[in-house]
Amino acid sequence: MAEPIGATSGLLALATFAFQSCITLYNTVRSFQSHLKRVRDLIEELEALSGVLGSLAETIGANADVELAALDLPLQRCGNACKEFEQEILKCSSRSNDNRTSFRDWAKLRYMGEDIDSFRRLLSGYKLTINIALTDASLRKSSVNAENLESYKELIKTASAELEAHLENIDAKLETIFEQTVTESDSDAAERRRIKEEQLSTQRCLQICAQLSDHISQIQLMPKSHGSSPELTDPNDFPELVTNGGLQECKNHLNLTAGKLERHMQDLMDRLVAKSKTVMTSEDDVADLARLREEWETTRQCMDICSKADSHLKESISIIDNYATGDAVQFMISTDGNIIHGKNRGLGWRTRQVGGHLSDVSLQQLSRDMTSVSIRNPGNEGGPPSRGDTPSVPNDGVENGPISDFRERYGRGFKLTSKSIPDVTASSTKSAESLSQKTPNPS
Known part of the structure; x- marks a missing residue:
C-alpha cells in the first residue's frame, strides 16, 4: 500500500x-x-x-x-x-x-x-x-x-x-x-549515420508493434460474462476463452517489446545529444x-x-442503434461492464425495450420471460381498443404470401371478427309489403 x-x-x-x-x-x-x-x-x-x-x-x-x-x-x-x-x-x-x-x-x-x-x-x-x-x-x-x-x-x-x-x-x-x-x-560522421539509421529502424519497429496490437484488438473475441460464479461458465465457451487468453498474451508481449524499443530510442537520442x-x-x-x-x-x-x-x-x-417496427423486443444491454452508447427506436404499440447493465444469466432469463409473456398473452395489453380478446394471427406454415409479408413488416397482428350486417334491402321490401296490405282500397 x-x-x-x-x-x-x-x-x-x-x-x-x-x-x-x-x-x-x-x-x-x-x-x-x-x-x-x-x-x-x-x-x-x-x-x-x-x-x-x-x-x-x-x-x-x-x-x-x-x-x-x-x-x-x-x-x-x-x-x-x-x-x-x-x-x-x-x-x-x-x-x-x-x-x-x-x-x-x-x-x-x-x-x-x-x-x-x-x-x-x-x-x-x-x-x-x-x-x-x-x-x-x-x-x-x-x-x-x-x-x-x-x-x-x-x-x-x-x-x-x-x-x-x-x-x-x-x-x-x-x-x-x-x-x-x-x-x-570520418569516424564521427559514420557513427552519426549509424545512429540515425538505427533510429529509423527502431521507429519502424514501434509502428509494427502498434499496428499488430490494434489488429489483435479488432479480432479479439468479446468475452462472455456469467457473473461471479465459476460454475455458471458454459463449457462451449472454452475455445473462446483459450483464444482470448492467447491473444491477450500476444498484446502483453507486444507492449513489453514496445517499451524496450522506446527506451532504446531514448538511448540513441541521448548519445546524439551528448556528442x-x-x-x-x-x-x-x-x-x-x-x-x-x-x-x-x-x-x-x-x-x-x-x-x-x-x-x-x-x-x-x-455503439448500438436498434430500430424495429411492429411487435418487437429490443435489447441494448452490456453484460461485461463496458459502456454502451446508442438508441432503441421502435414504431408500434407492442414494442418493448430493455437497456442497461445486466449479467449474462439475467439477460437470458429476462429474454425468456418477455417471450413467455408475449406467447401467453397475445392480446392488446394496453394497445389500441379492440373488440374482445381475439387470438393473434396463426402461423399456418405459409412462408410466402400476404400473411407472411404482414408479419415481417408489422408483427403477428390480430384478426378482426366479422359481424353480420342487417339486410337493408330485404327489410325495406318486407315493410313495403306490410304497408300495402294495411292500406284500404279507395274503391
Missing part, C-alpha cells in the same frame, strides 16, 4: 508544481497590460491550462487509485516551461528601457528558438493531453452521453494531430543541431538542447497517452 500512496503523492506534487508555475506566469504576463493579440491569446491559454491543472490536482487528491501516472513527465515539463518562459520575459524586459505598461519587445521573446505563439501551442499540447488523461480515467468508472462522447473523440484527434506536428518540429530542430555540431572526422554538447561552447545553446531533448521525450509520452486513450475508447464502449 505504501507504494501507491507514494506514487499518488508524487503525482499530486507535480500537478501542484505545474499549477503554481502556470498561475505565476499568468500573473506576470497580465502585469505588462499588453493589448497585442498574441499576448491576449497567451493569457487565455494560461487561464485554460490553470483550470485543467486545478481539476487534475483535485481529482488526484480525491481519488488515490486514479490511473494518471503517465502524466508525470508532461506535468514536470509543463511546470518547467512556464518557469523558464517567465524568466525569459523578465530577462527581456530588464534589457528594455520600456516599463511594464509600454513593453513592446514581445516579438523578440524566444523559447527553444520559437516565438510566443509557438510557446502558446506548446501549452495547448499539455492542456489537451491532461484533458484526455482525465477523461480516460473518468470513462473507466462512469458512462458518458452522446455529445460528450463525440467531443472526446474530436479532442483525441485534435491533440494527436497537434502533438505529431510538434514532434516533427522538434525532430527537425534536433537534426539541424546535430548536423551543425558534428565534427569533420553535440561536447562541441557547444555557449551555455544558452546547451540549455536549449537540453530543453529540446526533454520536450522530445515529453511529446512522445503525450502521444502515447492519446493513443492508449483512443484504444481504450474503442475497446470499452459499444
